[in-house]
Amino acid sequence: MTRGTTARGYLVTRLAQAVFVLWAAYTLSFLILYILPSDPISIMLNQGDGQADPAQVAALRAVYHLDQPLIVQYGIALGHALMLDLGHSIQTGQPVAGMLAQAAPATAALALTALVSALVLGVLLALAASNTRSPRLRQVLHSLPSLGVCLPTFWIGLLLLQWLSFGWPLFPAMGNEGWRSLVLPAATLAVPSAATVAQVLLRSLEGVWHQPFIHALRAKGLTRLRLLLGHVLPNAAIPLLTMAGLIMGNLLAGSVVTETVFSREGVGRLAQSAVAVKDIPVVQGVVVLAATVFVLVNLAVDLAYPLLDARITRQRGRALA
Structure with missing residues (x-):
């Protein structure tokens, strides 16, 4: 196995691990937010003195797909995230990407x-x-x-x-x-x-x-x-x-x-x-941003190791051989 092939194989492996970490962070944060007992729509509408109109609550839940089953909500959110669309804040209505x-x-x-x-x-x-x-x-x-x-x-x-x-x-x-x-x-x-x-x-x-x-x-x-x-x-x-x-x-x-x-x-x-306030799109956006920074830093560290110590390159080559 040549040195170039070893380097490419290692890079592909690390990129796959990075993608998995991002997906795992996104999925775990989504599940944790979902099992919380509070409702973000109710929190937003009940910030004033009066009670929220049930019809208005139902309409907003439909807009943010909160009336759908968990798997449907997750699929919609993940599909939008893959298109780099992090959605809109439930509290302010602003694009999450712009807020970040x-x-x-x-x-x-x-x-x-x-x-x-x-x-x-x-x-x-x-x-x-x-x-x-x-x-x-x-x-x-x-x-x-x-x-x-x-x-x-x-x-x-x-x-x-x-x-x-x-x-x-x-x-x-x-x-x-x-x-x-x-x-x-x-x-x-x-x-x-x-x-x-x-x-x-x-x-x-x-x-x-x-x-x-x-x-x-x-x-x-x-x-x-x-x-x-x-x-x-x-x-x-x-x-x-x-x-x-x-x-x-x-x-x-x-x-x-x-x-x-x-x-x-x-x-x-x-x-x-x-x-x-359980603003799920904003929290998801922050999680994605933090996980991306963490993954990129660790990837840069792994790629910098062989530049400082050639023995690491040889050890990885033997591991991948």
């Missing part, structure tokens, strides 16, 4: 800022803990990632609001205006992710430090810092790619809480409000 397109940029800016901050903070903390010569300082630095992982996202957000917005008014407490409104939400999301990055990188650094080639380089007179930056870190950083999908998933999940705490408009806030 309007909310996605704010969440993307928040997630990317938090991701970069988490990588920088996590790598710096791991390098500091690995390079320090003081046993006490090393013990303190090694304990920080475990503490950061345990902190709830909402608690970090409230603490930052109290310190840097209400107590010391450096950054706004809410809104989407300007880069200053992005600092506290991004920091709230970055702290747990940075702790995870530091934990993984610290374990990987410790393993690389004990490799024979590191002892050989040290015998040649290389300083510890030069070894760390030039040889240990590049070999220890590969496991961070595996964490990319997990970190992105945590950022997407955390955006729901973070955008709610800081009153930011975005996909997380949109999902929270849609779930509260």
Whole structure:
């Protein structure tokens, strides 16, 4: 089996897995929303003081196919999704795709800022803990990632609001205006992710430090810092790619809480409000968007592995042979 055939086979397999994950996420979210006891049409019409007209409820249920059996509703919804038609919001009547397109940029800016901050903070903390010569300082630095992982996202957000917005008014407490409104939400999301990055990188650094080639380089007179930056870190950083999908998933999940705490408009806030009123098309659209981002990130990670370590390509070739 040639290298090109192996690569094509692996790519086809991963694409098939990606399609399956998207279908599974869509199907499970549809079933979970269906078994909820509340009715989105009744919720929408009963928001006022009066009771909804039964004829109006029946008419709207027919418009959104909610009067059909489960399998028929699922088939209609899935067929429209395959045509990239996510339907219209039950609450507002707006196209779901348009609502997601309007909310996605704010969440993307928040997630990317938090991701970069988490990588920088996590790598710096791991390098500091690995390079320090003081046993006490090393013990303190090694304990920080475990503490950061345990902190709830909402608690970090409230603490930052109290310190840097209400107590010391450096950054706004809410809104989407300007880069200053992005600092506290991004920091709230970055702290747990940075702790995870530091934990993984610290374990990987410790393993690389004990490799024979590191002892050989040290015998040649290389300083510890030069070894760390030039040889240990590049070999220890590969496991961070595996964490990319997990970190992105945590950022997407955390955006729901973070955008709610800081009153930011975005996909997380949109999902929270849609779930509260059982707006099925909007929730389905958010699930599809989140699953697509998660799948694409993991696919990019898998394709990037062979570029960093040729041994992975050879192992996959033997597995597919």
